[in-house]
Structures are given as structure tokens and as C-alpha cells.
Amino acid sequence: MSDNSHAVHVRDGWIGVEPTVLIFDVNETLIDVEAMSPLFERVFADTRVLREWFGQVVMYSMTVTLCGCYEDYFALGRGVFSMLGDIHGVKVTPSDLDDLEHGMRTMPAHPDVEEGLRRLRDAGFRMVTLTNSPPVAGGRTPLEHAGLAGYFERQFSVDTIRTFKPAALTYHLAARELDVPPSTCLMVAAHVWDTIGAQSAGLSAGLLTRPGNAPLPVHGLPQPNIVASDLPDFADRLIARWRT
Incomplete structure (x- = not known):
């Protein structure tokens, strides 16, 4: 492996050949996922919930794969948004879910x-x-x-x-x-x-x-x-x- 200081040293055995x-x-x-921050501010009054939502969507995408299930990423995003509404005691409306999916499609x-x-x-x-x-x-x-x-x-x-x-x-x-x-x-x-x-x-x-x-x-x-x-x-x- 090159000793280029810009690259992290890779353990022996991991691929490091020239990519094409x-x-x-x-x-x-x-x-930019952060473009959806205004929606989370409006619904949850806390933009930090965006990161909570994003992490949970990733976690549940991995979960359904490990379990042999499948629902698409947008469906998981909507479901996790509703779940976080219950967790945070916030009413999530169908319009909020539509705004979320629109945001996921148009970042x-x-x-x-x-x-x-x-x-x-x-x-x-x-x-x-x-x-x-x-x-x-x-x-x-x-x-x-x-x-x-x-x-x-x-x-x-x-x-x-x-x-x-x-x-x-x-x-x-x-x-x-x-x-x-x-x-x-x-x-x-x-x-x-x-x-x-x-x-x-x-x-x-x-x-x-x-x-x-x-x-x-x-x-x-x-x-x-x-x-x-x-x-x-x-x-x-x-x-x-x-x-x-």
C-alpha cells in the first residue's frame, strides 16, 4: 500500500487495488439530508430529531433485511417518523408524512x-x-x-x-x-x-x-x-x- 499520508492505512487482506x-x-x-431540518423543526420543535429519525431509518432498514422482510426506504421513513411522533408525544398528520416523503425525494x-x-x-x-x-x-x-x-x-x-x-x-x-x-x-x-x-x-x-x-x-x-x-x-x- 502507498504511504500517501492522505489515506488511512489498511489492514493486510483488505482490498486496496486501483479502482476503475x-x-x-x-x-x-x-x-443533503439536513435540507429537511425545517420540517423537523415544525413538527417536533427540535431539529435534532432529524438525526434521530435518519439513524432509526438506517437501523430498521438493516433490521428488515436481517429478518428476511422488505418495505422500501420511503415507507420505512414514513413509519419511523410516525413512531417518533409517538415517542416524543407529537401528533403527526398525514400531511406531515407527505411532506416528509416529498423531502426525501427532493433533497x-x-x-x-x-x-x-x-x-x-x-x-x-x-x-x-x-x-x-x-x-x-x-x-x-x-x-x-x-x-x-x-x-x-x-x-x-x-x-x-x-x-x-x-x-x-x-x-x-x-x-x-x-x-x-x-x-x-x-x-x-x-x-x-x-x-x-x-x-x-x-x-x-x-x-x-x-x-x-x-x-x-x-x-x-x-x-x-x-x-x-x-x-x-x-x-x-x-x-x-x-x-x-
Whole structure:
């Protein structure tokens, strides 16, 4: 492994070869979950409930996969929102739930994303997305709403196989559809659970330390091959490592 100071040292045995395909998570990695803060302020009078909600949606997506069940990500989001209403003693109306789902579908891109994607595209990397969000029949995906779809060769959803990340099957779906070995793919995500899942499935991984996210320094778990503060930072580090 390179001794590039920008990269986290990777334990022997975890993938660290040159990637040809970058697979991007969407929610929070590319699009800004914090854009829904006004809804949580209005309903719960506390924007901190947004983070509680987001963490619970992730937890229950993993739960239904482990239990062999499936409901799509938007349905889980609505259910967890109602559950938190009961927990916090707040009345959640059908209109609130509709506003939540609209927010989940229409979050804007982080301001740094387009510049980072341009740098990676110009460096010759293939780019696709892999999201827990389902496709929208007859409508635009969250990525399309954010104006980012044109940067990506394909958009993959776990809804295709009714299994949420970080199950290995989800990452292998993207590699199989692209007809490339998992070892040639690098997962880019803002969440350590996603990078651990990808690396355990035979991919390499990059972590974006969006606010509220950081590496998990636990011996025995795979550490991201690259850690960066935002997408241009990640692009510069990846290009410096594999294109110069």
C-alpha cells in the first residue's frame, strides 16, 4: 500500500487495488439530508430529531433485511417518523408524512459535489450510484431532482433485490450489472457502515466525513482506503494516488 499520508492505512487482506469504477451512495453522501431540518423543526420543535429519525431509518432498514422482510426506504421513513411522533408525544398528520416523503425525494446536492464529480469524470473514472432509496415510477429519482444524474453511467437501487445495504448482495448487484469484478470497484459513502459493508464484499472504499460522520477506529474492522472531508478533497486524493 502507498504511504500517501492522505489515506488511512489498511489492514493486510483488505482490498486496496486501483479502482476503475466508483460506486456512490446517495443519501447524505451526495445529497443533503439536513435540507429537511425545517420540517423537523415544525413538527417536533427540535431539529435534532432529524438525526434521530435518519439513524432509526438506517437501523430498521438493516433490521428488515436481517429478518428476511422488505418495505422500501420511503415507507420505512414514513413509519419511523410516525413512531417518533409517538415517542416524543407529537401528533403527526398525514400531511406531515407527505411532506416528509416529498423531502426525501427532493433533497438538494451538497454544494461541493458537482466540482468533485467533474474532477473524477475528467480523470477517467467510471461512476455509478447505489442507493437504499427506491426508484420512482413515472417520476424523477432523488439524484435527478438534485441535478446530478448526468454524471453517472447507471443508477442502482437496492429495491431491485429487496435487500438493503450493507448486505454483500447489494454491492455485488452493481458489480454484476457492470460486468466487472468487485475488487475493481470503490464505494464512496459518508457512513462507516456502508464502507465496512463494501469492503467486506470485496470492494475498496472511500469515506466522506460529512458533519456527524467519522472513521470507526476499531481493530479488526476494515478501515476506508481514503478518508476525505468533502468530494473535491476525495477526488484530489484519489487522483493523486491512482492517476499521477
